[in-house]
Amino acid sequence: MIGGNGGPVEILRDAGFIIGSYLVGAIPFCYILGKMISGKKLTEIGDKNPGGWNLVFNVSKIWGFLGIILDMAKGYFAYYLAYKFTSAFMLPAISLQHNELIAIIAGCASVAGHNYSPYMKFKGGKGIATWGGLVIASHYLALPFGAVSHLIGLLIGAAGLLVGLFLARNMIWAVGLGIVFAGVSLWIFESSFIFGIMAAVLLIIMIPKQVNRNIPIGINFKFRKEASLGDLFKPKVR
Numbered sequence: 001m002i003g004g005n006g007g008p009v010e011i012l013r014d015a016g017f018i019i020g021s022y023l024v025g026a027i028p029f030c031y032i033l034g035k036m037i038s039g040k041k042l043t044e045i046g047d048k049n050p051g052g053w054n055l056v057f058n059v060s061k062i063w064g065f066l067g068i069i070l071d072m073a074k075g076y077f078a079y080y081l082a083y084k085f086t087s088a089f090m091l092p093a094i095s096l097q098h099n100e101l102i103a104i105i106a107g108c109a110s111v112a113g114h115n116y117s118p119y120m121k122f123k124g125g126k127g128i129a130t131w132g133g134l135v136i137a138s139h140y141l142a143l144p145f146g147a148v149s150h151l152i153g154l155l156i157g158a159a160g161l162l163v164g165l166f167l168a169r170n171m172i173w174a175v176g177l178g179i180v181f182a183g184v185s186l187w188i189f190e191s192s193f194i195f196g197i198m199a200a201v202l203l204i205i206m207i208p209k210q211v212n213r214n215i216p217i218g219i220n221f222k223f224r225k226e227a228s229l230g231d232l233f234k235p236k237v238r
Contacts, residue, residue, distance in 0.1 A: 021078035021106035025113030030055045030067035051125030075133030078110035096192040107134040126209040170225040
């Protein structure tokens, strides 16, 4: 990690990582793959969402899972590279190292880029895969268990999602609980409230993308909204 104390060069480097994370996060890999392999525009088929789930359901399972992996990589490397290549001096006011703070901002920027892509007139996907990559990278770098920490991060994020899926039967609750579980676990591991703020920012970025505007807003947040678990995974026009 690079040492530093917040000089002009460092500020420019930090800004570069954050802006770069947004712009790379905004690359619509799944939309591009769908167009390349089938000639179909994801924004015109299925639930009209240019993300991995629409690609899996309506174009190709193999290419869809590749697209999901690429979307995860956006979140993972936004956090990982910012953490590794920005300065690691301590910020006592927030009980966090500078590079961790920049990594958090870069990771959130990558999710925002995916959801609100300037390459697609500020439309985009739902950000779940990109968020997943961010969760895996942040836990890997926070926990002292080496490569196994990748799995721990994945399991913590998945636990929140599963609680929402099985108990609430509502994707909004599932995504929200996944974000909260991951944020709280990092807050506990790192003893910094900034991870709670990160979770709040991610909720603001991601939850609106789960809202179905074709039904009343209150129904979107209804506990046990779907009749079956299968209904949760069927792409719906929003």
